[in-house]
Amino acid sequence: MAASTATAATTAALEREKTLQDELALPILLTDRVIKSAGEAESSRSECADIARQADELSQKLRAAVRLTSSPSTSSIYDRPIRRIAADVSKNLEKALTLVRKCKHTGLLRHVFLTITSSAADFKRVSNLLQSSIGDFVWLLSIYNDDEGGANLSIPPIVNNDPIIAWVWSSIASLQTNRQLKDRIESANYLASLASDNERFRKVIVEEGAVSPLLRLLKDGGGSPDGQIAAATALFWLVDDRERTRIVAAEGGIPIMVQVFGESCMSVQVAVAELVAKVAQYNPATREEFGRENVLKPLISCLILDMDMEDYKQFHGVQKELAAKNHPKYNNYVLNHGHSMSNNTSYHKVYSSASFDVRGGSNYNKRERENESPEIKLKLKIKSALALWRLCKGSMLNSQKVAEPKGLFCLAKIIETERGELQYNCLMTIMEVAEVAEDNAELRKAAWKPSSPPAKAVLDQLLRVIKEESNPDFQVPAIKAIGCLARIFPAKETGIVGSLVGQLGNKDFGAATEAAVALAKFACPDNHNCVAHSKTIIEFNGVPPLMKLLSINDRARRNGLVLLCYLSMHVGNSKELAEARALRTLESAVRSGMAQNAELRDIFSRAVHHLMLYQDGSHPHSHTFAVV
Incomplete structure (x- = not known):
């Protein structure tokens, strides 16, 4: 199998080289024909001689290019500029050949005809075209010359009106064929600079074939972290749309x-984690592939670097003890040794199901990691958490892996002890995992039982953030996460509902609206404990701030009305709803066209019906009303 694959690769490479040399063979043939026809000219001999001289010079450049492409040391030569320039040169030589052939025939009438049709301007125009072709090949040969060093920023005539293409060609050629690492790094950095400038430059760079040599540099780096960082940075600037991430x-x-993330030093890991996050952000299809390649484990390992994970260790020890008790050899071992497996270190080594290894890889030892600066360690954690956030969005596979005990304990610890961007990225990761769990009962059951220590550690921190954090940017993901997990909480968990009720009056309208959305998931009829949760919302005095929320903006009004409908459906006899004139509010909303779609019409109708059943005539809004 391996042999056949290697043979196929070799055959493909040979065919590619042959095709490139064939493209150069045509203009070489044309130069020979131009020189021969110019030597046979019987009119305009001086002009034809000049054309022949240029054709000869061009022939020498073309043959040099052939030698370059056939050299074993350039088997992976970057061929796009060669093909483009060779095609253009062929067109120019065909024009030259047509012109000099007109000068071959004799006779007075022919001479007069040629004098009229082949003016000095024609020869000048063709001569200028050939001179441009010579300039193109002089430039072309220079970009493959190791002695030049780095990218050649001069501009060949063929792209005089669009110099960006020449700069991209030169940089890619240097990346792909230059043996000097410093030149490859310089070229990658230059491509990154171009890519960061505007959308068209990024498009040109990818179209001209920069992705493959950049990935090769990322993989090997020429033995230098600087090479890998340069490649990762260039790729980072390129992958800002779905199509380019698909190409990568x-x-x-x-x-x-x-592979690079798992084996490299921290500075490289920072750049690669940022790249992973961006690829996952712009192309959802890549998230599952990253998960299958097991990128989650090293990302989480980077997060727990220098972290006290005692809670996880204790939990893991208990889990191993329980697993050991169910093992066939457990009872025999206890009988023979007189103590439980928790005291047997060797058994734990054999049957341990999880690793607590936080090393970055085989090429980067533990001491080197410990000696890294606090700044680079923090940056790595921030970018690793960012990558987890992007990878978990909408991904069942990745959310399952993050929701394992080590991942949950790790995220809970960071949310508890860290502040700023790192804490925010971890909150967003939890939010994405919770959104996936909202639609997957199996994940909720496996990872989010409130009694489970890993889940409880996260939930405690989410509630703390909701209560204590003053920045709505941090409160909102915590509120959303709790709302997504609404179905895991029993009726007796009144504190959680109470915390969300407290946010209905948040000065930030966005946070207040998200609290209404989250509470609606507690009070929704799909929630088994909806009646109990609705009563709790009323008991925690949630109706007054909810009624105020309805006057803020359209989004707040719509989500607030949905929550009000659920409360009316489940606790329609509440005096708090009567005093807040909930029925009149819902009637007014219906008249304004708020309940236009079928789903909203249904819940508004049911809510109004329940409220009307419990109004006793003493209220000014106790008239008959029907939702249509």
Whole structure:
């Protein structure tokens, strides 16, 4: 199998070289014909001689290019500029050949005809075209010359009106064929600079084939972290749309990123984690592939670096003890040794199901990691958490992995002890995992039982953030996460509902609205404990701030009315709803066209019906009303 694959690759490479040399063979043939026809000219001999001289010079450049492409040391030569320039040169030589052939025939009438049709302007125009072709090949040969060093920022005539293409060609050629690492790094940095400038530059860079050599540099780096960082940075600027991330994935970029992240030093890991996050952000299809390549484990390992994970260790020890008790050899061992497995270190080594290894990889030892600066360690954690956030969005596979005990304990600890961007990224990760769990009962049951220590650690921190944090940017993901997990909480968990009720009056309208959305998931009829949760919302005095929320903006009004409908459906006899004139509010909303779609019409109708059943005539809004 391996032999056949290697043979196929070799055959493909030979065919590619042959095709490139064939493209150069045509203009070489044309130069020979131009020189021969110019030598046979019987009119305009001086002009034809000048054309022949240029054709000869061009022939020498073309043959030099052939030698370059056939050299074993340039088997992976970057061929796009060669093909483009060779095609243009062929067109110019065909024009020259047509012109000099007109000068071959004799006779007075022919001479007069040629004098009229082949003016000095024609020869000048063709001569200028050939001179441009010579300039193109002089430039072309220079970009493959190791002695030049780095990218050649001069501009060949062929792209005089669009110099960006020349700069991209030169940089990619240097990346792909230059043996000097410093030149490859310089070229990658230059491509990153171009890519960061505007959308068109990014498009040109990818179209001209930069992705493959950048991935090769990322993989090996020439033995230098600087090379890998330069490649990762260039790729980072390129992958800002779905199509370009698809190209990176198609070129085998995802396993390369995962491998490099797992084996490299921290400074490289920072750049690669940021790249992984961006690829996952712009192309949802890549998230599952990253998960299958097992990028989650090293990302979480980077997060727990220098972290006290005693809670996880204790939990893991208990789990191993329980697992050991169910093992066939457990009872025999206790009988023979007189104590439980928790006291047997060797048994734990054999049957341990989880690793607590936080090393970055085989090429980067533990001491080097410990000696890294606090700044680079923090940056790595921030970017690793960012990557987890992007990878978990909408991904069942990745959310399952993050929701394992180590991941949950880790995220809970960071949310508890850290502040700023790192804490925010971890909150967003939890929010994305919770959103996936909202639609997956199996994940909720496996990872989010409130009695489970890992889940409880996270839930406690989410509630703390909701209560104590003053920045709505941090409160909102915590509120959303709790709302997504609404179905896991029993009726007796009144404190959680109470915390959300407290946010209905948040000065930030966005946070207050999200609290209404979250509470609606507690009070929704799909929630088994909806009646109990609705009573709790009323008991925690949630109706007054809810009624105020209805006057803020359209989004707040819509979500607030949905929550009000659920409360009316489940606790329609509440005096708090009567005093707040909930029925009149819902009637007014219906008249204004708020309940236009079928789903909203149904819940508004049911809510109004329940409220009307419990109004006793003493209220000024106790008239008959029907939702239509």
